[in-house]
Amino acid sequence: MEIDVNSAIISDDDWRNPIINYLQYPTLPSEKRIRIMALSYLMWNGDLVRKSKDEVLLRCLGKKESMKIMGETHEGICGAHQGGRKMCWLIRRYGYFWPTMMKDCINYSKGCEACQRHGSIQQAPSVPMNPVVKPWPFRGWAMDLIGKIYPASNKQHCFIIVATDYFTKWVEAKPLSPPHLKRSLSS
Known part of the structure; x- marks a missing residue:
């Protein structure tokens, strides 16, 4: 050439x-x-x-x-x-x-x-999922925080904390309000 x-x-x-x-x-x-x-x-x-x-x-x-x-x-x-x-x-x-x-x-x-524009989309190679195995119930928990939820509830809750047991898949969820609101509501 x-x-x-x-x-x-x-x-x-x-x-x-x-x-x-x-x-x-x-x-x-x-x-x-x-x-x-x-x-x-x-x-x-x-x-x-x-x-x-x-x-x-x-x-x-x-x-x-x-x-x-x-x-x-x-x-x-x-x-x-x-x-x-x-x-x-x-x-x-x-x-x-x-x-x-x-x-x-x-x-x-x-x-x-x-x-x-026309090239193929590059993707990360897939990785096999590794399950978390616990030997008995309530031995290990996964926790997550959901929010900010809008509009807030009537008690000003705008977050939810969620916990899941690895063994039984039991789920617990509790509503939360921001820390600065708790101080202003209690005073």
């Missing part, structure tokens, strides 16, 4: 600048980090390329070019709205590279409106 990207225009804040400067002028002073990083790169026909682990040369892209490549790969004429990791793999296979590729591809695919 050949996508027309123009790397001749490199802005000042481009990640490629320090590496290109070091490769073109290795005698000028530069940071140790840049010198070590430059070992994986070389200049080829005026473009910066990266040597991959499997000895393939990947053309290095800037921000604008990488956005164009991600757009074509994800939703272009041959794009299949792949997820971020698959999209990153495809872009590397097409022969392109930039340092934040994986993160950018994942963010691009997550931000695709068509994928959000």
Whole structure:
């Protein structure tokens, strides 16, 4: 796949600048980090390329070019709205590279409106229920608070506390009023 990207225009804040400067002028002073990083790169026909682990040369892209490549790969004429990791793999296979590729591809695919509208809903995998087994009645209780109930009862009860015995499934429920109302009613 050949996508027309123009790397001749490199802005000042481009990640490629320090590496290109070091490769073109290795005698000028530069940071140790840049010198070590430059070992994986070389200049080829005026473009910066990266040597991959499997000895393939990947053309290095800037921000604008990488956005164009991600757009074509994800939703272009041959794009299949792949997820971020698959999209990153495809872009590397097409022969392109930039340092934040994986993160950018994942963010691009997550931000695709068509994928959000028409993609399948991701659900958490089902987990088997673990029953709570108690050896005899009234050994263990489950408690819950229901409320706030509106309108409150005539005695200003707006909560219900419910307790259930695990063994017999016996249920007890008592109405409650908020603590600040009890103080004001008793005074």
